[in-house]
Amino acid sequence: MRTPLLAALLAVCVTTTAATAAPDPAPASNPVGDPKVASSDDGKYFDANGNPTYKIDKNDKVDWYTFSGYRRFNGTCEVCHGFDGSGSSFAPDLTQSLKTIGYNDFQNIVVNGKQDVNTAQSLVMPAFGSNKNVMCYLDDIYVYLRARADGAQPSGRPAAHEDKPKTAIQNENDCMGP
Numbered sequence: 492m493r494t495p496l497l498a499a500l501l502a503v504c505v506t507t508t509a510a511t512a513a514p515d516p517a518p519a520s521n522p523v524g525d526p527k528v529a530s531s532d533d534g535k536y537f538d539a540n541g542n543p544t545y546k547i548d549k550n551d552k553v554d555w556y557t558f559s560g561y562r563r564f565n566g567t568c569e570v571c572h573g574f575d576g577s578g579s580s581f582a583p584d585l586t587q588s589l590k591t592i593g594y595n596d597f598q599n600i601v602v603n604g605k606q607d608v609n610t611a612q613s614l615v616m617p618a619f620g621s622n623k624n625v626m627c628y629l630d631d632i633y634v635y636l637r638a639r640a641d642g643a644q645p646s647g648r649p650a651a652h653e654d655k656p657k658t659a660i661q662n663e664n665d666c667m668g669p
């Protein structure tokens with residue numbers, strides 16, 4: 492008669508966890524949030540906070556934006572941050588950084604740049620606010636890096652991806668212009 496006892500213990504654990512988790516953590520103390528998909532809109536996925544997130548199925552097929560982010564990241568950011576974001580001697584490992592940098596801070600850093608310059612070092616992240624090849628794909632790059640930081644997407648090209656959604660085609664045309 493082990494099973495009912497185990498079930499009872501599990502029930503206690505679940506209740507305890509639920510009780511501790513009850514007061515929602517303030518967004519400021521947890522800017523990254525749970526990457527779990529809470530909603531979607533034409534092939535774009537969002538977490539419970541409404542921030543973009545990735546979706547990777549059990550066959551390693553990724554959503555369109557994660558795949559697009561992989562390509563965009565490795566077109567523009569990789570020169571400094573290393574292949575797949577894993578860092579270099581002069582730019583941080585983003586697969587670590589994105590564990591604590593949330594969506595809003597990420598956008599802010601990429602749009603405006605970031606500097607840490609002193610006598611010992613000179614670290615300069617350029618501002619990409621006027622670079623359409625980055626701005627038109629900011630969410631794509633974010634979800635890709637989010638998947639990398641969570642260990643959900645290994646290094647290298649995603650094995651397979653969802654088709655490009657109509658909305659992505661439309662937004663790309665609007666953003667990039669003629």
Ligand code: HEC
Nearest residue numbers: 567568571581582583588600605606607614615616617625
């Ligand atoms: C010319 C080199 C260079 C390029 C290109 C570059 N970065 Fe950076 N990035 C840096 C450096 C250097 C830092 C560290 C700045 C600091 O410490 O203040 C940084 C910091 C960051 C951070 C904050 C990391 C942290 O731990 O504080 C993010 C996020 C980031 N970069 C994203 C990107 C993205 C996305 C791209 C491509 C669109 C990109 N970077 C392109 C050099 C670069």
